[in-house]
Amino acid sequence: MNTGPLPGGPEGTGAVVIGLDLGGTKIDAALFGADGTVLARRTRPTPAGDGSAAVLDALAAAAAEVDPDRTATALGIAAAGVVDPRTGMVTSATDSIRGWAGTALGAGLAHRTGLPVACDNDVRATAGPELAALGGEHASLLFAAIGTGVGGAVAVDGRMLHGASGMAGHIGHLPSPQAAGLPCTCGSTGHLEVIASGPGIAAHYERLTGTPVDRLETVAGRAARGNAQAVRAITTGAAAVGRVLGGLANALGPDRVVVGGGVPRIGPLYGDALAAAFTAELMPPLRGLTPVAPLFGHDAAVLGAAALTTTLTLHHPGALR
Template sequence: MSGRYFDAPVIGLDLGGTKIAAALVGADGTVLARHTLATPATEGARAVLDALAAGARAVWAPGAAAIGVAAAGVIDPATGTVTSATDTIRGWAGTALAAGLATRTGLPVACDNDVRAAAATELAGLGEDGILIYAAVGTGVGGAVAAAGRVLHGAAGIAGHLGHLPSPEADGLPCTCGATGHLEAIAAGPAITAHYARLGGERADRLQTVAERAARGDPHATRAITLGARATGRALGGLANALGPHRVVVAGGVSRVGALYRDALCAAFTAELMPPLRALRPVPPHGGADAAVLGAAALTRTLPLHRPETTGVAP
């Protein structure tokens, strides 16, 4: 089914652990409408599918041809299911994502991992042999790897899950996947906030609060943010040595907290690089805030569509 082209708008949905972003995207890639709502991450898969359907309805317009969903978790585009997931979204593993959403909306649905979908928008200009490493640091730590013009899915659809690389900075810390010592346990937004408290900082409800305190000179906040940044930079630098990328992109809400974070990540990344890569630097995504929803919409043109009339009941 690859290579299809809709001469009509499609809906792009970006599902993260905190929020759902929805957009109506024209055939030329223009965002025609936007809507954002909270992810009911603790309420189970049915509630999340209902919220996705609500987001789609909020931006729907007559003639909308399909829905593309860029979702957290390990996604199998061929079956439209969530094959594995952390507990960031309760009960998400095993969800029939495409079937559930097609049933709720009456539109055909294509789906993939959220970070892979966003990474696909970064491939222009890389060339036939270009290699891309894409990291998204937010509620969790996700990633994607692309080579020869396509984003890799790998065995079981798990390629690119950078947040579950071992990280010395996270030694002994529990990860959302159930293991310990993974990058996500020290580098994700909630992980940095939790580490700030472990260092002795006053209670903070979110990363932005920690960042504001760091800007005012709070040493615990500064240490927590720079440690998360260094852990991410070291992991990406090691991957760069292994893969020889032409571009390394760092996206996500954590990457936007300020120069303190960016400078620490870049310094740690550069320190890991072998000499032939010393000029390589992490860069922000080209697509800006719309990258995820644009990537989601593009899935409808490249991945299998799961149609309402052939899908089963929602989970």
């Protein structure tokens, strides 16, 4: 299989590398040639309920599937959870993968594959190709991923920020007035994620109507038919994201603001409300900046993962002995 170089990927490194994208339901794997060409791809389910060792085993198996001849010289992984790329540890995680918090991701995967491993949070890795596409050593980026949760990434002057314990960019846990008093999955209250994520919007619709809904798409369908409470739930979540991103834009001065994930794909009702709230927050030098969709599709995380091998600390085999 040869699909040609993917933009924003690890081309030009002179090395064959593996990129892995770990989510709560599936693992995507790809083998990249020295010129960035995709040589092989595989997908397998994540054994999310079986514990961290089983997940590491599955990641190693996915790497072996795309590189049976062991041509790769390094491996990059984009992983769910809060990941500290310097230590290679998962410092915090939800229960979507059982026992994931505290996992030695870098060392554990290097031990299983025999390869040097670079690792990072999946949203930061996904944002990497967006930053590369901006070009220039001083490019700055604000990236938001709105889905089952709310994640983000921040790059300033050409450098992705990681912060203490890998926490930089977790915008879903910024305070939001629209979420005041609502409990967050992190144990605090009033955070953006509980009003702006897909489940957060659905839960807000339930609070407005007293009617349970199974998923965000149900709310979106009712909004499209003119249901006022559905419209309110969606626009409230969208405006909450817009306000937070506008404030962050004022603080960081990004060249580009990208909003991705599944929630924005429900349609213009969401996107228009987000953009209006974002614009209302901006200081004069930033007026004209508007949130845009990602440049890259489903390949972004796996190619961003492979590119990590050129920019982050490599964790080498032998550390667990």
